[in-house]
Structure formats: structure tokens, C-alpha cells
Amino acid sequence: MEVIQSFTIDHTHLKPGIYVSRVDKGFTTFDLRITEPNKEPAVAPAAIHSIEHLMATWFRNSRAKEDVVYVGPMGCLTGMYIIMTGEYTVEDMRQLTMECLEWILTQDEVPATRPEACGNYLLHDLPMCKWECARYLDRLKNDFHCEYTKLQITLEDGKVFADA
Numbered sequence: 609m610e611v612i613q614s615f616t617i618d619h620t621h622l623k624p625g626i627y628v629s630r631v632d633k634g635f636t637t638f639d640l641r642i643t644e645p646n647k648e649p650a651v652a653p654a655a656i657h658s659i660e661h662l663m664a665t666w667f668r669n670s671r672a673k674e675d676v677v678y679v680g681p682m683g684c685l686t687g688m689y690i691i692m693t694g695e696y697t698v699e700d701m702r703q704l705t706m707e708c709l710e711w712i713l714t715q716d717e718v719p720a721t722r723p724e725a726c727g728n729y730l731l732h733d734l735p736m737c738k739w740e741c742a743r744y745l746d747r748l749k750n751d752f753h754c755e756y757t758k759l760q761i762t763l764e765d766g767k768v769f770a771d772a
């Protein structure tokens with residue numbers, strides 16, 4: 609099995625921000641990195657589940673709604689994936705995400721938290737969701753990162769192999 613592209617990124621130097629992790633077949637995968645991997649606590653499962661419901665609701669009602677393919681949490685619980693069609697830059701996604709986070713901070717409930725609408729409807733935590741969103745919003749505004757640190761491996765013959 610080949611090592612997939614996202615596992616070659618050096619996650620020990622990855623700062624919270626927004627990254628393009630893949631561009632293929634007209635789809636762009638944006639990594640919305642909320643916490644610093646392996647350095648800060650990951651987002652709690654209930655909080656990221658609430659982020660998913662709220663973020664998906666906002667993006668699918670936004671001016672970009674026709675281009676939103678997928679919104680979902682990372683398995684490592686350090687961020688969200690958003691897959692878009694069309695031409696979106698990291699800066700476009702930063703603006704959209706900041707608007708989304710501002711909206712989340714005004715919400716008093718998580719949408720679709722009924723057993724008919726959600727596979728684990730008790731696993732929600734709006735206060736922690738808002739805490740994470742407030743911190744992420746501050747980071748997008750004041751300490752924004754969007755460039756991957758490439759993983760570099762120096763081979764025995766001295767050649768440097770880099771990938772990201």
C-alpha cells in the first residue's frame with residue numbers, strides 16, 4: 609500500500625489555520641485546522657460534532673452553497689475538512705470560515721439534534737463548540753497559517769526528499 613499524501617505532511621509543525629490538502633478532479637479539499645496537532649488537546653468529540661452540524665448548516669446556506677461538496681470532521685479531531693468545487697483560494701475560505709464562525713457564536717442551539725436527524729444526537733456540546741470556534745476565529749484573524757511545513761527526508765546518498 610502506498611502512503612497517502614496527507615500522511616506525508618509533517619503534523620508536528622502544523623499550526624492552526626487553513627490549508628489546501630488536495631486538488632483533484634475539480635475538487636479542492638481544505639483542511640480547517642482548529643488545534644495544533646499533538647501539542648494542544650484535540651477538539652472533544654461532542655464539540656466537533658456540534659461544529660460539524662453548525663458549519664455544514666452555514667456553508668450549505670452561504671453564498672458558496674452551490675460549490676460545497678462536503679463538510680466533516682477529521683478523524684484526529686484537530687479540524688474539519690471542507691471539499692469545494694469551483695475556484696476557491698485559501699483566502700476565500702478564510703473569509704467564508706470567519707463569517708461562519710461569527711454566526712456559530714450567535715447560536716443558541718445545534719441544528720438537527722433529534723434522533724431522526726443525527727446518528728448520535730446526544731453527542732453534542734454547544735458551549736465547548738463555541739469556545740473552540742471563538743479561539744479558531746481569533747487565530748484566523750490574528751495568527752493565520754496556510755503553508756505546510758514540508759516533511760524532508762535526507763536519503764543515504766545525500767539527496768533530500770520533500771513532500772507535502
Ligand SMILES: [Zn+2]
Nearest residue numbers: 657726727728
Ligand atoms: Zn450528527
